[in-house]
Amino acid sequence: MRLARRAERIEPFYVMEVAKAASQLAREVARSASPMIFLNIGEPDFTAPPLVQEAAARAIRDGRTQYTDATGLHALRERISGWYRERFGVAVPASRIVVTAGASAALQLACLALIEAGDEILMPDPSYPCNRHFVSAAEGDAVLIPTTAAERYQLSAAKVEEHWGPRTRGVLLASPSNPTGTSIHPDELRRIHGFVKAKGGITLLDEIYLGLSYDDTFGHTALALDDQVISINSFSKYFNMTGWRLGWLVVPEVLVAPLERLAQNLFICPSTVAQHAALACFEPESIAEYERRRAEFQARRDWFIPQLQAMGLAVPVVPDGAFYAWADCADAAQRLGVEGSWDFAFEVMRRAHVAVTPGRDFGHADTGRFIRFSTANSMAQLQEAATRLEALLR
């Protein structure tokens, strides 16, 4: 069967090969003294807190399960607006908030609404692989620009200017980033946006990990800069609702109607049950629980990263958010007699029963040296993983 070019251009998600191999091995070693530890998974190990679960059950019991507006329940858009006001001190009217089936649908809508075939979108290398595929699915070209530790693995205004060409339409940044957990400095972002705006381009910010920020220098939404910035967010990470498929984006007023038309036709609406449940995320009791969990993520980072550094898995930039560590494994790989992060990940999986994600999916520049650890696992599991890695690499 002849595939459309846009489908052919989507690269395989190599991480899934690692995940499949890890699950297979996990079954084999489940009853051994050393069952598999999964540090490859990019989702919180917590589930939705009690009030959220109860709100979902109530919505189902009461039969509140019909389609909603394509842009989401008005009450939920209001709650999200309130969250921006209370948490970030930024006024974002509910009318500019479009609720979607996760950040993934939000990114799809934004790309379909704004990108013409052949338009270029500048992105940092490394970055979350699906984001460049949303660009390709809209028939645009994602241009990956290699970044350095000194740049916190983010684009700089100078690099954006250097790579801006006649076909460039804008930038797509994630802050904090997956796989590095590092954020773009607010001053640099202001410079980037100033340049992009002057070029008549678009600044797209994936802020899905913003709720999980641990450093006041970086924990601000880009929406504070300008109402022309497009921000993508989600209930998946801070709100611990990955499989519920709920997110949102904030757009300039003129984009709401076109996005609504697209959303009506492509999705009808986001999950109604998930939306009713998400209303309870903003209750003080739920927020208190989310903040307790955020502190737990921070404590894991604070404990685990020095362990990695001590065993020669250098983390060049301490993450200021999310639950990842981007570690250079070149020396450690040599010690194990393998080359590159792909083989290193498989070696660690086979010999220590610790699953990690090799850098390959996240870009092309330096990803052969790096692996991504996820600290979205209990402190006990992180401690056991560190003990096994230390013994292996000694």
Ligand SMILES: Cc1ncc(COP(=O)(O)O)c(C=O)c1O
């Ligand atoms: C940077 C980034 N953007 C977007 C997504 C997609 O998230 P969602 O579950 O909201 O679709 C992820 C998921 O891991 C991510 O890491």
